Amino acid sequence: MTCDSIATFIPLYYYGELTPEEEDGVEEHIHQCRDCAHAMEQQRVLAAALDRRDMQVPPLLLEDCRADLIAAVHGGVSQLTAPVRSSVKKGPWRLFLDAVADSLSNLGRLRQPIGAVALVAIGFFGARLTTPRPAAVAHPAASDDNTFTTVRSVQPDNTGGVQIAFDETRRRVEHGRLDDPRIQSLMLAGAHEDNPAVRWESMDLLNYREGATEVRDALLNAVAQDTNPGVRQKALEKLKPLASDPEVRKTLSRVLLTDDNDSVRMQVVDLLVAHRDDYMVGLMQGLVQRERNDSLRLKLEKALKDMNASVGTF
Amino acid sequence: MADAAGTVGARLSPQIDSLIRAAQSGDQDAFEQLVRTYDQSVLRLAMNLLRSPEDARDVYQEAFLRVYRNLHSFRFDCSFHTWLYRIVTNICLDQLRKRKVRKEESSTVETSEGPVDRMEAFEEEAAHADPERSLWNHQLRTRIEDALRDLTPRERMVFELRHYQGLRLRNIGEILGTTEEAAKNCLFRATQKMRSVLGDFT
Numbered sequence: 001m002t003c004d005s006i007a008t009f010i011p012l013y014y015y016g017e018l019t020p021e022e023e024d025g026v027e028e029h030i031h032q033c034r035d036c037a038h039a040m041e042q043q044r045v046l047a048a049a050l051d052r053r054d055m056q057v058p059p060l061l062l063e064d065c066r067a068d069l070i071a072a073v074h075g076g077v078s079q080l081t082a083p084v085r086s087s088v089k090k091g092p093w094r095l096f097l098d099a100v101a102d103s104l105s106n107l108g109r110l111r112q113p114i115g116a117v118a119l120v121a122i123g124f125f126g127a128r129l130t131t132p133r134p135a136a137v138a139h140p141a142a143s144d145d146n147t148f149t150t151v152r153s154v155q156p157d158n159t160g161g162v163q164i165a166f167d168e169t170r171r172r173v174e175h176g177r178l179d180d181p182r183i184q185s186l187m188l189a190g191a192h193e194d195n196p197a198v199r200w201e202s203m204d205l206l207n208y209r210e211g212a213t214e215v216r217d218a219l220l221n222a223v224a225q226d227t228n229p230g231v232r233q234k235a236l237e238k239l240k241p242l243a244s245d246p247e248v249r250k251t252l253s254r255v256l257l258t259d260d261n262d263s264v265r266m267q268v269v270d271l272l273v274a275h276r277d278d279y280m281v282g283l284m285q286g287l288v289q290r291e292r293n294d295s296l297r298l299k300l301e302k303a304l305k306d307m308n309a310s311v312g313t314f
Numbered sequence: 315m316a317d318a319a320g321t322v323g324a325r326l327s328p329q330i331d332s333l334i335r336a337a338q339s340g341d342q343d344a345f346e347q348l349v350r351t352y353d354q355s356v357l358r359l360a361m362n363l364l365r366s367p368e369d370a371r372d373v374y375q376e377a378f379l380r381v382y383r384n385l386h387s388f389r390f391d392c393s394f395h396t397w398l399y400r401i402v403t404n405i406c407l408d409q410l411r412k413r414k415v416r417k418e419e420s421s422t423v424e425t426s427e428g429p430v431d432r433m434e435a436f437e438e439e440a441a442h443a444d445p446e447r448s449l450w451n452h453q454l455r456t457r458i459e460d461a462l463r464d465l466t467p468r469e470r471m472v473f474e475l476r477h478y479q480g481l482r483l484r485n486i487g488e489i490l491g492t493t494e495e496a497a498k499n500c501l502f503r504a505t506q507k508m509r510s511v512l513g514d515f516t
Contacts, residue, residue, distance in 0.1 A: 008502055011501055011505035011506075012502070015476055015477075015483075017482070017498065039509070042509050043505065046458070046505070047477070049451075049454050049455065049458055050477060052451075052455075053362075053455065055358070055362050057354060057357045057358050057361055058367070061370070065357060065374040065375065066350070066353065070346065073379075074342075194342050227343070227346070
């Protein structure tokens with residue numbers, strides 16, 4: 001191999017894109033050629049400097065992007081109208097989200113604005129769709145304010161027109177007291193809705209009363225299985241009066257070991273330490289040894305001290 | 315340095331396929347799971363290329379809405395990762411081309427505390443440990459940033475996909491609608507340009 005061909009191979013060698021024979025050729029050459037060995041070193045220095053330039057994605061940004069996407073997807077028609085927001089000019093979707101987020105930002109609870117944005121977005125875009133317009137094509141929902149339309153696909157058809165597939169949902173409104181069994185059953189149904197904002201709102205309104213095992217089970221189910229950490233946290237909040245219930249403590253100990261969200265786990269510790277039992281102390285003593293999150297580890301240590309238990313297991 | 319998105323996608327292929335099929339038939343949970351499998355690496359790619367959380371957020375939103383709208387047309391004739399990255403890289407390339415025209419790209423990152431230069435922030439952190447080394451790092455980084463700005467959008471994309479996302483050149487060619495050989499040439503030109511700025515830094 002010549003120095004010219006080695007120059008071409010150096011980045012490919014570094015990134016492991018050469019055949020074994022080519023790799024052998026490069027190694028043999030740089031072993032004998034000081035200039036090419038230097039070029040290889042330059043490649044390594046460059047790669048190391050570039051590694052340090054790598055940007056880590058802020059977790060909140062990722063959560064924010066996901067919430068925006070879910071809101072847009074659940075908003076149905078927004079996906080067809082939302083333009084890419086430019087840094088100079090904001091589109092209607094962004095302006096709408098900004099306005100709602102601004103009006104809710106003083107609530108101080110991150111998940112609530114996100115959930116509320118999703119809820120309001122459904123109403124906003126649903127209302128836009130169902131507002132009667134002097135459209136050339138009759139809209140099935142145009143005559144009924146309680147029918148909501150979600151467009152699933154828009155494609156050109158063979159005749160030069162457009163084929164639109166959409167779902168229609170009819171809305172009914174029920175009023176009643178929170179202890180009304182009919183309202184309770186609707187709220188329990190809301191706890192299983194696809195939309196995390198609806199699940200969050202349902203959790204917020206569900207209140208445990210003596211003997212209402214279906215409410216307790218719905219809350220436990222949300223804590224253990226809901227994919228949205230905001231919903232899990234809201235369910236945990238509502239489980240406070242049940243912190244001594246053995247079934248609740250069993251689920252909470254499982255969540256403490258398995259949940260991937262540190263805020264949820266922090267909240268679980270708060271609930272668990274409210275009532276001391278030996279099993280829980282053992283669980284926390286084991287966990288404190290291997291916990292990676294500093295805040296959570298400190299919280300566990302403090303909880304153990306508060307319960308007069310040793311921090312380590314012996 | 316390598317991102318595992320492609321590898322994870324390949325390893326989880328049967329699960330991914332069933333998620334795609336479920337999402338194609340309207341299962342929202344499946345769609346969300348599908349998004350969560352890939353979205354971190356998509357956002358990271360956009361952040362690295364555009365150096366702006368706001369622009370990266372736009373790319374994320376636009377890319378996954380396109381996926382949502384067009385998932386029904388995905389026919390499994392390539393991996394989902396490749397299909398998704400075709401969408402993402404097209405959007406990013408458009409942004410990079412616009413910036414080339416406007417010549418306003420910056421390494422400044424917009425944060426809630428105001429604009430912050432990632433390189434400067436790193437340098438300040440390092441300065442406590444070794445001021446001399448820090449100055450050397452700062453100069454090297456400035457040169458690298460300049461060199462990155464001088465790459466064509468396509469060279470920049472190939473480089474990002476290989477160096478930061480850890481994709482194979484064959485896969486990169488497939489994503490960008492070109493050959494492995496053309497991707498190799500792009501990578502070579504990109505690294506040559508960047509190595510030439512190193513000068514006496516080694």
